[in-house]
Structures are given as structure tokens and as C-alpha cells.
Amino acid sequence: MSGLLPVEEAQARLFALREPLGAENIAFSESLGRYVSQAIVARRDQPAAPLSAMDGYAVRFADLPGPWTIIGESAAGSVPSAPVGKGEAMRIFTGAWLPDGADTVIIQEDVAADGTTLRLSTADTIQPGQHIRARASDFATGTTLVPAGTRLTPGAIAAAIMSGAGQLTVGRRPRVAILTTGDELVQPGHALAPGQIPDSNGTMLAAMLAGEPAVVTLPLHIRDDRTILSRVLKDLARRHDVIVTVGGASVGDHDHVRGALGDAGGSIDFWKIAMRPGKPLIAGSIGDALLLGLPGNPSSAFVTATLFLIPLVRHLAGAPSPLPDIHQAPLASALGPGAKRRDYLRARLDRGALTVFDGQDSGRTAPLVEANALVIREIGVPPRAAGEQADYIAIA
Template sequence: MSGLLAVEEAQARLLALRAPLAAENIAISESLGRYLSQDVIASRDQPAAPLSAMDGYAIRFADMPGPWTITGEIAAGAAPDRTVGAGEAIRIFTGAMLPDGADTVILQEDVAAAGTALTLTGDGPGTRGRHIRERAGDFAAGARLLAAGTHMGAGAIAAAIMGGAGEVRVGSRPRVAILTTGDELVAPGRALAPGQIPNSNGAMLAAMLAAVPADVALPLHMRDDRMSIANAIKELARHHDVIVTVGGASVGDHDHVRGALDDAGGRLDFWKIAMRPGKPLIAGTIGETLLLGLPGNPGSAFVTATLFLLPLIRHLAGAAHPLPPIRQAPLAAALAAGGARRDYLRARVDGAALHMFDSQDSGQTVPLIEADALLIREIGAPARAAGAIADYIAIA
């Protein structure tokens, strides 16, 4: 369709409007969900010395099949105070340092101890070096454990701590304001007059933003008044990195966001995307603040937030890969041919197959309850049979 931007071009232009925010140092214990702004380099070997991987006895493999004389014991956290000589064994526990002279750990289940005498009763270790975690077997000092742009999940936090980090340098959390618009919208739980509906978009977007590192202000609501919306945008731009408006993005007589952006002294970068739902999407700037105008139907707001708002926040927070990854699965049922816009169809992945919901009405919220995928149907795509492989974006 003439004048409509492709989704990828719109995403690229949106992310190019502003560089990631400044970095800050935080305690590693506070880093969950953040994005690194510099590499994490290991300052130590892990393990720092050979360790026992099991409870048993440290021995010389050359002394197999025994018997041995037990000469001591080593627990985790204690340094060995003796070496293992010919015919000797030292009781050792999981995580304890291997004493000098030993090159193998024999499992406690494979031996019998009577006083200081130790005899083989099972199969034994089989090969030299069994049940030992070698020094630097996980990583060595100087290794790059985590690259800049990495999302800090539980595993990344554990690795950084093991590498010696007590704090990490991460991108700042973008300050986000949510501004919903519409005369017909009423605060959740309030009584409704004829023609009114509950305002679900503000709370929905706040919930979606909880999955990314952002400081989100309580949703603000404005009636369909261009001057009021412009004044709100101008004020919010003073204190926030991103303003996300919901509703009023189209061309109707009561759609004022584009005009209000101009009135607030902002600059429009692009408007209207070759996608469905979500065609009337607005992106612009007010000084250093970014404005993203989402359409007002809940389904449209959800889809455009997934494709544009969340990637924008991840980008500003320092993510190396802010866009949602494309996955693939077979279609559970036939899919009709595509039209003039790319479709993002609410679906669920069940039994490793994509099941598209019967209704794709962007005004409905019930499909969002069970949807965990957006099935992608390209512009002009031919009809596809059940079992054909299709692209999708996970939205769980």
C-alpha cells in the first residue's frame, strides 16, 4: 500500500531516533532484567583448584585396585593439609580441594572402610581423573563471561558472581509515561454510562512494560481534546525518555495525537505501517524524548507494543538484540492467503503446532488471554496448508 512503511523499516527508524541511555554501576544482586553496557571479564579461575565432584576418597589411580590406608579427611572449604602417597587415601567430600599426589576420586559406594583400612568392593573409577573438576574447567581468569548487551537472567548473574563480580555496568532504565486518550474510556471498575468502556490499555501496557527494565509512571488519561493532549505531552516530555500514547492515532475527527505532537513542539518521524492490526502507528520526538503513538483497540495496542514499544525500551536500556526473535512451527490448520499488509495473528503454540484463533478482531481482549504467539502472514503470501512451516513471535 502506497505510503505505508514496512515493519522492519519502521522498527529500524524508531530505534535510530535515540542512542541507548547512559550506563550506571549497580550491585550484581540488583541486576536481574538489566542489560550489560560492558563485558564481564572473569578475574579468577573457576574452579580455582581441582575439586572433587563426588563424595568418596582421593587416591592415586596407579594404586588401583587397592587396598589403601586412610590418612585424613578434607571437607569443602578446607585446604588439604597433607599429600596422598603410595597406597594412601584421603576421605573427600563434594566440592573439596583435591590434595597433592591424588589424581582420581573413587566413589564411597565402591569401597568399604574399616578403621583406616579401605578396600574396593565395586567397579571403581575406571579411568584416571574420574570425578574431578579440573582447575578452570568452567572458565579461566581473563575470559569474557558476558558480552555487552547481554540480558541479565539468573544464569548470567551466577556466572558473573563466580567470575568475581560484585557489581556490573548496565544501561539505565528508561523513564516511560503512558498516556491513554478517548472520551469513551472510564477508569477500571467505575460505573459506565451508555457508549463508555473500561480503559484496559493503560494497565495492559504497564503490565507489558514490567517485563523490561523501565521506570513506568502511573497511566495518565486524557479526553479527546487536542490542546489538553498537547499540554500533557509537553509536560511529560520534561521528565520522561519515552511517552507512549494509546488511541487517537488515526485520521478521524477525534484523533488528535499527531496534531498534538506538532502543537507540543515535537517532530513526526513516521506514521502508518503496512501491518494489521496496528496500521496507524505514530513515532516522533520532542527534544530528547521519544513519542510512540499506538492505536487504541486493545489487540492493536498489544501487537504494536510487542513489535515497537518493548524493543524500543530494550534498545534504550542497552540490549544487543532488542527485536523479538522469529520462531517457526507447523500450522495446525490451513491459512488463507495474505493481503496488502503483513498480518500478526493471535495464536497459541500447542503440541508444537500453531493454532490461530478464529476471531482476529482487534477490539477483543479474550484472545489475548490464551495467546502466546503472533503468527506472521506476509504481504501477498499464498494460501498455506496445515503442516506448513510458519513464522511466529512468542508473546508469553
């Protein structure tokens, strides 16, 4: 553990510590953001019969240009009471079943009705089959609508419901506990004594997980006490899948996470990553729970949560590709050379160009207000000029 792990190796080792959690059946109303464990296959044709795409009249194309005798109507949600025969027309509404015998819908603006007599009132050409949605034109029985591993969006949920399914099988949400450590931290809104600072990291991490498929325990805080930390870790491990500690991950006299984890019967898989900010990240396990120890500086906590915590939650919840997507955009200004660790630079993507902020100190929170991207600068790369492409990760 003396060397610095490359980011990709550390991510792979983190995921290898535990397989995705098991699946569960849930209601559609609870499914937003969850990962589908079993593909959703259509149990029905959609539409189940030819439907009208417009309000108008269903006729036989062979009977044009009319006139026709109106024999009734077809509304959405009911089956036409009779077929359409020669010289006949049926009033029809959007989404209604096309009556047998009819093969064309003429919109109501193109006809004139006088009692039960219908006449064409347009010089426009009527096309055979116009304004009809064919049976199974959306999807047919047996079509895979939502592949396994898909994260459910509102549109995917609608398709799943339309498929005829009664419920969804999705990956279980990991239970995540967030634990901040440090004598200097004070809960938000409380008065600060000299040397104290507000505890922003716990709430920040909870907010970062708010849109993820996780059950998050409200942020907890304890002082720099190895004995207490060990006891808390042991207790949290019985009730959670992931324990996230913030602070105490480095080598100072008051950095107790590694020691407390060992005292609680846990073990470390790796420590220290070749990245900046976020080098002193810890990954290990205690019982069936995983421990992810994030550094305490705000930007370090934010960056490591983006690269490790959120991907871990997604992995456990069943995501086939849990890592953040890498994009490219041109630099708005020149960027200096890379150093001995990979940099994740707070930046803003605006009008298609990346502006890297001047202040990259890991203790700063102000840059996180405007940042919507992390620009990736690889180890030892030469300087880049304005306009050159740079890799970045989009952040909220």
C-alpha cells in the same frame, strides 16, 4: 508521511531516533533482565584448584588396590592440611580441594574403613583421575563468560558472580510513561455510563513491560482535550525517555495526539504503517523524549506494542537485537490470501501447529486470552493450505 511505511523501515527509523541510553553499575540482585554493556571476563580460574566431584577418599592411583592409611580429611571451604603420600588416603567431600599427591577419588561406597585403615571393597575397575574436577575445567582466567549485549538470565548472573566480578555494568533502563486518551474510557473497577468502556490498554501495556528493563510510570489517563494533552506531554517529556500514548492516533475529530505533540514543541518522524492491525501508529520526539503513539483498539495496541514498544525499550536498554524472533510452524487449517497490508493474526501454537483465530477484528480482546502467537501474513501472498509453514512471533 502520506504513504504507508513498511514495518521494517518504521522499526529502523524508530531506533534511529535515539541511541541506546548510557551504562550504569548495579548490584547482582538488581540485574535480572538487564543488558550487559561490558563483557564479563573471568578474573579467576573455576575451580581454582582440583576438586572432588564425590564424597569418598583421595588416593594415589599407583597405590591401588591398597590398603591405605587414612591421614585426615578435606572438606569444602578449607585447604588440606597435608599432602597424600605413598599408601595414604584422605577422607574427602564433594567440592573439597584435592590434597597434593592424590590423583584419584574412590567413592565411599567402594571402600571400607576400619579405624585408620582403608580397604577397597568393590570389584569395579577404578580409573585414574576419576571423580575429580580439574582446575579451570569450568573456565579459566581471561575467558569471556558473558558477552556484551547479553540479556542477564539467572544462569548468566551466576556465571558473572563466579567470575569474580563485584558488580555489573549494564544499559540504563528507559523511563516509560503510558498515557491513555479518550472520553469513553473509565478506569478499571469504576461504574460505566452509557457509551463508556473500561480502560484496559494502559494496564495491559504496563503488564507487557513488566518483564522488560524499563521503569514504567503507572498508566495515566486524560480526556480528549488537545490543550490538556499538549501540557501533559510537555511535562512527561521532562521526566521520561519514552512517552506511550494509546488512542487518538487516527484522523478523527477527537484524535489529538499529532496536534498536541506539535503544540508541545515536538515533531513527528512517521505516521501510518503498512500493517494490520495497527496502521495509525505515530513515532516522534519531544525534547529528549521519544513519543510512540499507539492506536486505541486493544488488539492494535497489543500488536504495535509487541512490534514497536517492547523493541524500543530493549534498544534503549542496550539490546543488540531488540526485534522479536521470527519462528516457523505448520498451519492447522487453510489461511486466506494476503491483502494490501501485512497481517499479524492472533493465533495459538498447540502441539506444533498454528491455529489462526476466526475473529481478527482489532477491537476484540477475547482472542488475546488464548493467543500465544502472531501469524505473519505478507502483503498479497496467495492462500495457503493446512500443513504449510507460516512465520510467527511468540507472544506471552
